[in-house]
Amino acid sequence: MEDTEEKFEGLSLPATLETPTLTKAELADLLFERLGLNKRESKDMVEALFELIHETLMKGDDVKLSGFGNFQIRRKAPRPGRNPRTGETIPIEARQVVTFHASHKLKALVQGDLHPSEDFE
Secondary structure (H helix, E strand, O other), rough: OOOEEEEEOOOEOOOOOOOOOOOHHHHHHHHHHOOOOHHHHHHHHHHHHHHHHHHHHHHOOOEEEOEEEEEEEEEEOEEOOOOOOOOOOEEEEEEEEEEEEEEEHHHHHHHHOOOOOOOOO
C-alpha cells in the first residue's frame, strides 16, 4: 500500500493503518493559532472542556456535542467469561462503560458526503 497524506483543514494526516493521535497540547495549539488566545488560556480551555465531559459522565449523564456525537454511560450486566489461555470459566462483574455514537453530520464528513467547509454545527 502506498503511503500518502490527506489534508484536512491544515492538518496533515498519514493514510496508513495507524490512527494519528490528536493530543490536548495540539488542541491548545490550534486554539492559539486560530483564535488568537494566549497559550495559557488555550490550555486552560481544553482542560476545562475535558473536565466538564469527565464530570458529566461520572454523574451518569450523557454528553451531547452538536454536530459531533454523543458520549453515553452504558451499564453492562455480569456475565460468564473464559480465560482464553486456560479455558477456565471466570465471572465478569457488572460494570459501566462509556460509548460514543457519531452524529449524522460527522458520519457524512468521514464518508466524504459533506465537505468540511459546509455548515458543521
